[in-house]
Amino acid sequence: MKLHGWNIAHMGEEKRDEFGRSLAKAASRAADHEIIALLKSDWRASLAAAWLIAIDMRTGFRDIISNLLLQQEGSNQLKGYCFALTRFGSPADAEAISSYLDKSLRLQTRNHAETWALGGLLYLDAQLESSYADRFLATNAWPSWSSQEPDEYRLIQTLCNFANTYGSRSEQPGNNQDIRDRFDAWKPHHLPTPWLVVQGESERRRIDATLGAHLASISNDSLLEPLSIAKCRECHAVLFNTAPKHGDWIIMPPSSHANDKAEHSVISAIEELKTRLEHHSH
Numbered sequence: 001m002k003l004h005g006w007n008i009a010h011m012g013e014e015k016r017d018e019f020g021r022s023l024a025k026a027a028s029r030a031a032d033h034e035i036i037a038l039l040k041s042d043w044r045a046s047l048a049a050a051w052l053i054a055i056d057m058r059t060g061f062r063d064i065i066s067n068l069l070l071q072q073e074g075s076n077q078l079k080g081y082c083f084a085l086t087r088f089g090s091p092a093d094a095e096a097i098s099s100y101l102d103k104s105l106r107l108q109t110r111n112h113a114e115t116w117a118l119g120g121l122l123y124l125d126a127q128l129e130s131s132y133a134d135r136f137l138a139t140n141a142w143p144s145w146s147s148q149e150p151d152e153y154r155l156i157q158t159l160c161n162f163a164n165t166y167g168s169r170s171e172q173p174g175n176n177q178d179i180r181d182r183f184d185a186w187k188p189h190h191l192p193t194p195w196l197v198v199q200g201e202s203e204r205r206r207i208d209a210t211l212g213a214h215l216a217s218i219s220n221d222s223l224l225e226p227l228s229i230a231k232c233r234e235c236h237a238v239l240f241n242t243a244p245k246h247g248d249w250i251i252m253p254p255s256s257h258a259n260d261k262a263e264h265s266v267i268s269a270i271e272e273l274k275t276r277l278e279h280h281s282h
Contacts, residue, residue, distance in 0.1 A: 020166035050080025060174030078113035119152030
């Protein structure tokens with residue numbers, strides 16, 4: 001939630017400094033394949049990936065996020081892609097954002113990410129002494145933007161200043177072709193039967209709250225922050241991670257009324273899952 005809109009600007013100075021340093025450290029440590037996995041996941045993970053890319057100036061991801069921007073899937077992660085391309089700061093990035101706006105106007109698929117894109121172009125024009133935004137402002141699609149400084153432009157300035165303060169000052173390009181090949185080849189690992197990924201945000205929050213209350217009753221460790229990952233559809237056992245502080249994987253055992261058959265199926269599924277994960281790590 002810290003990566004949404006003005007949330008960073010609304011932090012106190014001490015909190016913002018702590019978060020900026022932590023984010024920069026995470027961005028520098030993140031491997032390319034980890035960022036790819038985030039980009040291939042839901043909008044929250046994709047938004048986080050876009051920020052890691054922007055903060056660490058991973059320009060090797062330029063083509064990937066440009067293509068993801070053109071696909072126009074979702075709105076929140078599109079804002080992250082616009083921010084990352086704006087932070088890269090080259091004419092190629094302005095061209096990518098312009099292509100996105102051209103397609104959006106042509107298809108009339110209006111969303112809030114368009115204002116981030118246009119704000120990014122205004123920011124890039126100021127940096128590059130260019131005029132990429134002019135032809136979009138001339139369309140009257142954003143009539144108020146010609147008479148005042150838009151909020152999104154000021155927001156993009158704020159976010160780029162934050163990134164410049166804490167993030168990398170030089171490009172970390174990586175191997176562009178290798179990154180594209182790994183992105184195209186990436187596939188998620190399927191959980192064994194009878195485990196299912198917890199998809200719904202409301203369900204995940206409910207489970208997390210239950211797990212948190214349970215952990216508090218059995219441990220004084222305040223660092224545990226459960227994040228539910230999957231559940232067993234036969235006996236309601238939950239696989240969760242104590243992210244982000246510990247990184248431990250924990251199985252919340254089946255409820256007391258679960259029958260022996262259900263418990264046996266869960267144990268078998270857990271063993272199969274462990275075997276798959278161990279094989280993958282090698």
